[in-house]
Amino acid sequence: MPLPLLLTLVIGGITMVVILLHLLGYSKRLHLESEAIIRREWARHFPEDQVNAAHLSADTLSALVETDHGPGLLWVMGADSTAHRAEDVTVTERDDGLTIDLHDFAAPGLTVRLPADARALWRQKLTEHA
Structure with missing residues (x-):
């Protein structure tokens, strides 16, 4: 030929x-529009975890997940999601949200858009287990 x-x-x-x-x-693109979607996506990555609560970002592209193993982050990557336990994170405040450094070479830092009241909650949940 x-x-x-x-x-x-x-x-x-x-x-x-x-x-x-x-x-x-x-x-x-996947959007984490409800707690049911967040629970489903978290269970794909960590099936042994019990999700106690989920806090959605303003743009529905990331969520803070409270589990029986501590807090974790779930975020969208195109049509799929990825999850990471928040065991050792550095949280930096921005004008429009938070920047979260996961200290893991395999996972990028994450910028989350949040209103001012949600920033304090996310910061508290992420740093109290660090």
């Missing part, structure tokens, strides 16, 4: 798969 024809078929096939996935809704 000539190389130009092969490249056309491969590029066309990949393009069609991307378009099909987008049209079927698989490219939608």
Whole structure:
């Protein structure tokens, strides 16, 4: 098979798969819109944990989760979520929320948009177990 024809078929096939996935809704960004979604997503990452409470960020892209193993953070990465136990974190206040450094090379720092009253609660929950 000539190389130009092969490249056309491969590029066309990949393009069609991307378009099909987008049209079927698989490219939608996840939003943590309810406590049920937060509990479901946390259970995917830590099935042995008992979730006691969940506090949602203003943009519905992250949540502070209180569990029987201590606090944790759940945040959106595209159409999926990731979770991290908040065992050793540094919390820095910003004008629009908090920056949370997880001190883990495998997990990035997290910037969470929060109103002023929620910032104090998040800071307290995250630092009381540190």
